[in-house]
Amino acid sequence: MRWSEIEKYQISNQQLAFIIIQTCVGMGILSLPRVMAKTAGQDAWLAIILGAGVWAVSLMFIYLLGRRFPQDTIIQYSDYILGPYLGKLISFSYILYSTLTTAFIARTFVTVLATFNLPKTPISVTLIIFLLTSYYLVGHGLKTLARIYEFLFFVLSPAFILLLPTFFAVNWLNLQPVFQIGLTELVDSTYETMFSYIGPEIVLLIFPFIKKQDKVLASSLLGLAIVMLTYLFITVIGIGFYGLLPLQRILWPTVTLLKAIDVPFFGRLEFFFIFLWIAVAFTTVSSYFYMASYSLTQLLRFEDQRYSGLFLLPIIFGLAFIPENVLEIFNYLNFIAEFGVVLTLLVPISLLIIAKLRNIKGADQNEA
Amino acid sequence: MKHKLLIIYLLALLLSTGCWDINEIDRTKFPTYITIDQAEKDNFLFSAQFPIVAEEAPEETHIISNIAPSLATGFKEIQTRTIGWISFGMLSTIIFSQELAEAGLQEHIDALWRNPIAPGSLVLAISSERAENIKNIEIASRHEIGEYLQFLFETTARNSLLPKKTLNDFFTSFYIKGRDPHLPLLDYGTNEVDIIGTAVFQRDQLVGTLEKKETRALMLLQHMYSKGELSLEVEDYMVNYYVQEAATKLTPYYEDEQLNIKVDLELDVDLTEFTTYERIIDNPQLLEKVEENLAAALKKESHILFNKLQDYQSDILGIGQILKSEHPEDFDAATWHQDFALASVNVSVEVNLRRLGISS
Numbered sequence: 001m002r003w004s005e006i007e008k009y010q011i012s013n014q015q016l017a018f019i020i021i022q023t024c025v026g027m028g029i030l031s032l033p034r035v036m037a038k039t040a041g042q043d044a045w046l047a048i049i050l051g052a053g054v055w056a057v058s059l060m061f062i063y064l065l066g067r068r069f070p071q072d073t074i075i076q077y078s079d080y081i082l083g084p085y086l087g088k089l090i091s092f093s094y095i096l097y098s099t100l101t102t103a104f105i106a107r108t109f110v111t112v113l114a115t116f117n118l119p120k121t122p123i124s125v126t127l128i129i130f131l132l133t134s135y136y137l138v139g140h141g142l143k144t145l146a147r148i149y150e151f152l153f154f155v156l157s158p159a160f161i162l163l164l165p166t167f168f169a170v171n172w173l174n175l176q177p178v179f180q181i182g183l184t185e186l187v188d189s190t191y192e193t194m195f196s197y198i199g200p201e202i203v204l205l206i207f208p209f210i211k212k213q214d215k216v217l218a219s220s221l222l223g224l225a226i227v228m229l230t231y232l233f234i235t236v237i238g239i240g241f242y243g244l245l246p247l248q249r250i251l252w253p254t255v256t257l258l259k260a261i262d263v264p265f266f267g268r269l270e271f272f273f274i275f276l277w278i279a280v281a282f283t284t285v286s287s288y289f290y291m292a293s294y295s296l297t298q299l300l301r302f303e304d305q306r307y308s309g310l311f312l313l314p315i316i317f318g319l320a321f322i323p324e325n326v327l328e329i330f331n332y333l334n335f336i337a338e339f340g341v342v343l344t345l346l347v348p349i350s351l352l353i354i355a356k357l358r359n360i361k362g363a364d365q366n367e368a
Numbered sequence: 369m370k371h372k373l374l375i376i377y378l379l380a381l382l383l384s385t386g387c388w389d390i391n392e393i394d395r396t397k398f399p400t401y402i403t404i405d406q407a408e409k410d411n412f413l414f415s416a417q418f419p420i421v422a423e424e425a426p427e428e429t430h431i432i433s434n435i436a437p438s439l440a441t442g443f444k445e446i447q448t449r450t451i452g453w454i455s456f457g458m459l460s461t462i463i464f465s466q467e468l469a470e471a472g473l474q475e476h477i478d479a480l481w482r483n484p485i486a487p488g489s490l491v492l493a494i495s496s497e498r499a500e501n502i503k504n505i506e507i508a509s510r511h512e513i514g515e516y517l518q519f520l521f522e523t524t525a526r527n528s529l530l531p532k533k534t535l536n537d538f539f540t541s542f543y544i545k546g547r548d549p550h551l552p553l554l555d556y557g558t559n560e561v562d563i564i565g566t567a568v569f570q571r572d573q574l575v576g577t578l579e580k581k582e583t584r585a586l587m588l589l590q591h592m593y594s595k596g597e598l599s600l601e602v603e604d605y606m607v608n609y610y611v612q613e614a615a616t617k618l619t620p621y622y623e624d625e626q627l628n629i630k631v632d633l634e635l636d637v638d639l640t641e642f643t644t645y646e647r648i649i650d651n652p653q654l655l656e657k658v659e660e661n662l663a664a665a666l667k668k669e670s671h672i673l674f675n676k677l678q679d680y681q682s683d684i685l686g687i688g689q690i691l692k693s694e695h696p697e698d699f700d701a702a703t704w705h706q707d708f709a710l711a712s713v714n715v716s717v718e719v720n721l722r723r724l725g726i727s728s
Contacts, residue, residue, distance in 0.1 A: 256488070259487065
């Protein structure tokens with residue numbers, strides 16, 4: 001990659017942390033307490049911490065890979081390491097994964113919005129508005145994306161403060177006894193938790209644009225830690241407030257938590273939460289849209305990322321209509337999450353090992 | 369120019385969603401309370417009160433009733449008889465008749481819970497007679513019964529006189545293992561609604577009722593009696609206590625395969641009425657007696673409460689939930705109601721009289 005291009009889109013390490021937070025925290029926050037209550041019971045907090053631990057290890061390999069190829073993205077160095085055919089296959093997998101993720105997350109977003117706020121608006125209208133806004137942001141490149149995420153982080157944080165009144169109504173009996181989970185269940189639930197953490201793979205694409213590359217791991221881990229604390233917060237509140245069995249009967253527990261409380265003057269908080277959550281979902285979709293369009297730009301050597309975005313826009317719109325109901329949406333989300341776990345955990349480790357064995361290195365930034 | 373066009377374009381997009389979901393406030397009907405009674409042939413009678421906001425309207429409220437097999441069907445039909453879209457957004461109370469509650473509330477709870485607009489904080493209650501009869505009450509203080517009920521529940525719950533329970537509470541207690549739901553029991557007068565006790569459920573079916581004194585004990589044991597008055601008739605005089613703090617500990621445990629429930633209740637109270645000529649300030653024995661009288665009364669009420677709950681096989685105190693969290697190996701959800709009914713209960717009450725008011 002040309003150094004001039006890297007300089008143009010360079011982002012700070014702090015912005016990297018915000019990108020990771022905004023990419024990870026998206027759809028999962030609405031349903032995570034239910035999923036965790038089912039798989040890990042009252043020990044869900046343990047699975048969430050372990051899940052973050054696995055991702056931290058994955059981030060370390062992504063970082064090592066990035067340090068080896070400081071000016072290249074995975075689309076480029078997969079070619080160097082595996083050759084043009086296998087490399088292109090890896091690149092295509094990332095594009096496919098990012099495109100599918102954008103589509104299904106956008107579909108989940110409009111489903112939630114149709115349930116709570118816009119029941120009569122055709123989902124195609126909401127979806128096209130959502131995707132066009134996302135396309136507009138993505139078309140302005142990584143730097144704009146990072147700045148928006150940084151700004152939105154501070155704007156969206158109050159969404160979680162809204163949940164504080166329910167924290168004081170938590171019945172701690174619902175979280176006891178601790179350490180009841182068996183080893184098999186713990187492994188299963190940790191694996192399930194990892195689906196909610198997908199998002200750090202964006203580092204594979206944006207590594208060359210980060211200012212202080214030696215501190216990428218620290219910034220990424222900081223972002224991951226904030227994501228973990230957010231998930232711990234909503235899961236503990238969800239299980240503590242409702243208990244394990246009632247929680248499994250609530251489709252979007254984090255929103256329903258707010259339905260349960262009546263705050264004087266403010267009244268119904270769930271609609272305000274959804275208003276803020278629209279931006280949370282928007283950032284996640286935009287990240288994946290960016291990943292898909294930027295990867296495609298690199299693979300097909302487009303002049304401008306906006307062309308690839310425009311090419312992907314109708315495909316994403318069409319893919320979003322594949323799930324026929326909310327059950328299928330969850331099934332597809334699980335499928336892409338598993339796909340994501342493989343691409344983020346196994347592929348970087350394998351690439352790093354092969355690169356070391358074949359002694360392949362990228363060009364040094366200073367040399368360029 | 370490019371940016372101005374973009375802003376216009378984005379604003380136009382925002383407006384397009386409003387075309388479908390726009391709900392003008394004057395075209396929306398907000399029921400303030402709903403009553404549900406049993407009707408013939410597995411049907412239910414649904415009645416809802418709608419406030420009329422138009423100043424020129426001859427009436428301030430409008431009550432519409434309909435017989436239907438389910439809540440959603442019933443309101444679909446009511447919708448055809450109202451001008452404006454019915455929204456449960458401002459719904460504050462639902463009253464079920466005792467007869468209906470005995471048959472089970474699950475289907476109505478499901479319809480309400482599934483509705484994203486219905487607030488989880490809406491208060492549920494049981495009426496000892498036909499729930500729809502509430503429309504015959506001529507409330508003196510306020511014109512609108514829905515608003516009256518809302519204020520009544522708020523003030524009585526704050527004074528620890530009402531076991532206030534919401535849709536959310538009922539849903540949670542219904543599904544959680546080791547806990548059963550309960551709701552306040554109402555009686556309609558000519559000009560007011562009286563809270564006469566508690567309706568006790570096993571799962572979603574009403575299985576019995578508690579009177580006022582047992583309800584008082586229930587609230588003390590549930591940590592719901594944070595502050596409030598307690599009255600006691602001792603010999604030929606009255607004593608009124610103001611509870612400043614109540615701490616309860618419920619300890620279920622098995623001993624020789626027998627479930628035991630240990631109840632420890634400690635109260636800090638002030639004296640607010642003492643209708644005898646005796647002075648307490650220089651009489652420690654009398655102070656002790658005043659404390660013991662209340663302790664003995666509450667112990668008796670607690671035992672009556674437990675006896676009734678065991679008769680009903682309903683664990684509205686959530687003792688099973690405590691056992692499950694502290695000794696999960698001892699808790700069996702399948703046999704819990706029977707185990708609870710056979711449990712041995714040991715209540716100890718300690719009362720600390722802290723202040724005497726401004727009289728000696």
